[in-house]
Amino acid sequence: MSPSTEAVQESWSAIERGRRRRPVEYVVERGIFLVSLSAILMVFLIFLFVGREGLPVLLGRQTSAALAEVIPVADMDKTPPAKLQRYLGLTGTQFQEMDRETKLELMTLKAEGAQTLGKEKDARLNTLEWRYLLFPYQWTGYDRPEAIWQPVSTIHKYNILPLLIGTLKATLVALLFSVPVSLAAAIYVSQLAHPSHKEWMKPAIEMLSGIPSVVLGFFALLVMASFLQPLFGYESRLNAFVAGLALGIAIIPVVFSISEDALTSVPPAYKQAALALGSTPWQAAWKVILPAAVPGVCAAVVLGFGRAIGETMIVLMASGNASIVSASLFDSTRTITATIAAELAETVFGEHHYRMLFLLGALLFAATFLSNLLATRIMTGLKARMEGRA
Amino acid sequence: MSSAAASTPSETLPASAGFETRRRDRASMVGTAITGGATLLLLLLLGVILGNILVSGLPGLSIRFIISGADKDMFDVNKAGVLPMIVGTSLRVILMTLFVIPVGVITAIYLTEYANPVSLTTRIIRTAVNNLAGVPSIVFGLFGLGFFINFAGGTLDDLFRPRGAEPLWAKPGILWASLTLAVMTLPLVIVATEESLKAIPVGLREASLALGATKLETVRKIVLPQALPGILTGGILAVGRAGGEVAPILFTGAAYYMAQYPRALTDQFMDLGYHTFILSTQSPNIDQTRPILYATVLVLLLLTFTLNVVAILLRARIRRRARASH
Numbered sequence: 001m002s003p004s005t006e007a008v009q010e011s012w013s014a015i016e017r018g019r020r021r022r023p024v025e026y027v028v029e030r031g032i033f034l035v036s037l038s039a040i041l042m043v044f045l046i047f048l049f050v051g052r053e054g055l056p057v058l059l060g061r062q063t064s065a066a067l068a069e070v071i072p073v074a075d076m077d078k079t080p081p082a083k084l085q086r087y088l089g090l091t092g093t094q095f096q097e098m099d100r101e102t103k104l105e106l107m108t109l110k111a112e113g114a115q116t117l118g119k120e121k122d123a124r125l126n127t128l129e130w131r132y133l134l135f136p137y138q139w140t141g142y143d144r145p146e147a148i149w150q151p152v153s154t155i156h157k158y159n160i161l162p163l164l165i166g167t168l169k170a171t172l173v174a175l176l177f178s179v180p181v182s183l184a185a186a187i188y189v190s191q192l193a194h195p196s197h198k199e200w201m202k203p204a205i206e207m208l209s210g211i212p213s214v215v216l217g218f219f220a221l222l223v224m225a226s227f228l229q230p231l232f233g234y235e236s237r238l239n240a241f242v243a244g245l246a247l248g249i250a251i252i253p254v255v256f257s258i259s260e261d262a263l264t265s266v267p268p269a270y271k272q273a274a275l276a277l278g279s280t281p282w283q284a285a286w287k288v289i290l291p292a293a294v295p296g297v298c299a300a301v302v303l304g305f306g307r308a309i310g311e312t313m314i315v316l317m318a319s320g321n322a323s324i325v326s327a328s329l330f331d332s333t334r335t336i337t338a339t340i341a342a343e344l345a346e347t348v349f350g351e352h353h354y355r356m357l358f359l360l361g362a363l364l365f366a367a368t369f370l371s372n373l374l375a376t377r378i379m380t381g382l383k384a385r386m387e388g389r390a
Numbered sequence: 391m392s393s394a395a396a397s398t399p400s401e402t403l404p405a406s407a408g409f410e411t412r413r414r415d416r417a418s419m420v421g422t423a424i425t426g427g428a429t430l431l432l433l434l435l436l437g438v439i440l441g442n443i444l445v446s447g448l449p450g451l452s453i454r455f456i457i458s459g460a461d462k463d464m465f466d467v468n469k470a471g472v473l474p475m476i477v478g479t480s481l482r483v484i485l486m487t488l489f490v491i492p493v494g495v496i497t498a499i500y501l502t503e504y505a506n507p508v509s510l511t512t513r514i515i516r517t518a519v520n521n522l523a524g525v526p527s528i529v530f531g532l533f534g535l536g537f538f539i540n541f542a543g544g545t546l547d548d549l550f551r552p553r554g555a556e557p558l559w560a561k562p563g564i565l566w567a568s569l570t571l572a573v574m575t576l577p578l579v580i581v582a583t584e585e586s587l588k589a590i591p592v593g594l595r596e597a598s599l600a601l602g603a604t605k606l607e608t609v610r611k612i613v614l615p616q617a618l619p620g621i622l623t624g625g626i627l628a629v630g631r632a633g634g635e636v637a638p639i640l641f642t643g644a645a646y647y648m649a650q651y652p653r654a655l656t657d658q659f660m661d662l663g664y665h666t667f668i669l670s671t672q673s674p675n676i677d678q679t680r681p682i683l684y685a686t687v688l689v690l691l692l693l694t695f696t697l698n699v700v701a702i703l704l705r706a707r708i709r710r711r712a713r714a715s716h
Contacts, residue, residue, distance in 0.1 A: 036500035049536040184428030210698025212634020282418035310526020372524035
């Protein structure tokens with residue numbers, strides 16, 4: 001075992017009293033401390049800047065209504081410039097440089113557009129309100145209330161239900177596939193394999209983490225999709241199942257590595273006692289070691305979950321990207337990450353679609369942040385118990 | 391293989407060897423077979439993925455393919471090349487290393503050599519590092535766009551560019567992509583460096599201090615040189631991971647096509663991973679472009695996967711040495 005930070009620290013503090021330190025060194029050491037705060041700064045900045053762009057939606061300050069209140073063309077001179085600028089959707093410089101004629105023309109266009117839109121019943125809705133984001137709604141022209149994500153259309157539909165369901169479906173498949181396999185392999189490698197085999201098996205399985213996710217996405221798209229479709233006979237070539245399996249491959253190294261560490265960290269005395277009582281190595285592993293390592297395995301699953309919902313390229317390439325609400329794993333699916341990756345490039349800075357995607361990103365950040373926190377909690381508890389401190 | 395392993399006494403547990411039972415238990419045999427099978431499945435999976443890419447990629451891989459490119463016909467099997475993408479990916483990764491290594495190593499030095507392990511500050515730093523490691527790569531992309539391009543770039547443009555001019559900094563570029571990746575790989579470098587710092591015997595530090603060196607001198611002249619392999623591992627891991635990442639650079643710098651190489655920090659670049667994405671999803675005829683797609687993936691794997699393998703092996707060696715020295 002390598003010495004813990006505590007051991008290194010103790011050795012320092014024992015000798016520190018007699019040291020001579022120059023002023024320059026004091027400054028350098030303060031500098032070292034300041035640089036080490038950068039990780040905190042980064043997490044804070046991510047939180048701030050991803051959250052900031054999405055906040056107006058959350059607070060209800062943004063509207064996506066296709067048809068806002070119409071200012072009559074004749075009233076142009078009576079309207080305050082700031083309001084007019086917002087109404088016409090111009091930036092400050094654009095507004096300043098534009099002459100009166102062009103503005104009049106824009107207003108006429110706007111009024112005409114409003115007239116055609118006026119026939120659409122839903123045009124006045126602010127689709128960014130909570131009830132439209134989270135619950136199905138009876139849109140004009142549809143037979144029944146439906147949850148639809150369709151940001152690029154006359155009526156911007158921002159229901160996140162299809163995306164949430166899509167993300168959960170792909171993640172579920174990934175966990176169902178990778179957790180049992182990784183856990184079984186972790187038990188074998190840590191408890192049952194011959195030590196000389198263990199030496200190369202662990203790094204070999206961890207090498208899966210060296211495959212970039214875009215390569216796994218490519219593999220799922222070209223090889224796995226073609227191989228699995230005739231095998232299961234489903235209709236849509238790219239779906240939650242294919243994407244989930246590829247996602248599973250991506251999180252296997254995480255789940256395997258952490259469960260293996262947890263199993264290995266169980267004190268050898270547990271195993272020795274079980275063997276002394278006449279159990280086989282398998283019985284010792286299954287009935288003694290595994291129960292002792294359960295918190296670590298939970299942490300591995302939680303971390304794997306966090307990794308799976310945040311993975312982007314694989315689902316972008318292999319899930320089919322149709323945002324439909326369905327319970328079937330074999331339907332084309334669109335996840336949160338894939339939505340951000342596919343749509344952000346075509347949005348306008350500061351506009352409702354842009355902000356909505358940032359809100360989704362903040363949601364994702366919060367979910368992985370919490371799952372990480374939870375996993376760390378579990379693991380510190382486990383470590384303390386294994387070292388006999390709790 | 392699995393049943394043989396089950397009945398072999400474990401060498402790591404010499405005390406238990408004498409008590410090993412020879413009892414034949416059906417459930418034990420089934421359990422061992424299942425877990426052994428799972429291990430085999432994972433190893434096979436790795437083999438199948440790598441084998442498939444190697445076998446299908448090698449025929450398309452030629453000297454011409456590697457040293458040509460920047461041709462408008464990126465989907466033409468006879469003309470396409472990957473040199474611009476190799477250059478772009480290498481440049482962004484090298485730039486990233488310049489940012490991430492100093493910050494990561496200094497943080498690791500603080501955490502192992504200076505910080506009080508139970509103080510609140512240290513605990514918060516550790517929590518931050520842990521959480522940074524779990525942030526989804528697409529969120530880093532959003533962060534790069536929101537912070538680096540719109541905020542930092544926007545501020546730079548406001549300060550140094552005339553009003554109404556074309557934005558120079560507030561648009562995707564190789565500098566922003568590298569910085570985004572540096573934030574993403576920071577935890578990797580910190581953890582790897584910390585691990586190697588902890589593996590250095592305490593006696594070395596004590597000897598240096600006993601000879602009258604100050605703490606900082608000891609860190610600089612004794613501890614850091616010893617930790618070099620670990621720092622190297624961290625750097626290689628970061629490069630291997632960042633080299634294949636596409637999501638963080640989607641909005642911060644990668645270009646679909648560029649006629650020339652990036653010449654300034656604000657230029658966009660072509661990227662191997664992003665190019666793989668384009669070739670697999672936007673090809674007009676996937677069967678015809680399959681050879682160049684496979685060859686591109688092979689080049690990408692050769693650049694990133696080999697680095698990862700080297701890092702994993704280096705790390706395993708450092709861990710063994712650390713175990714041996716304590």
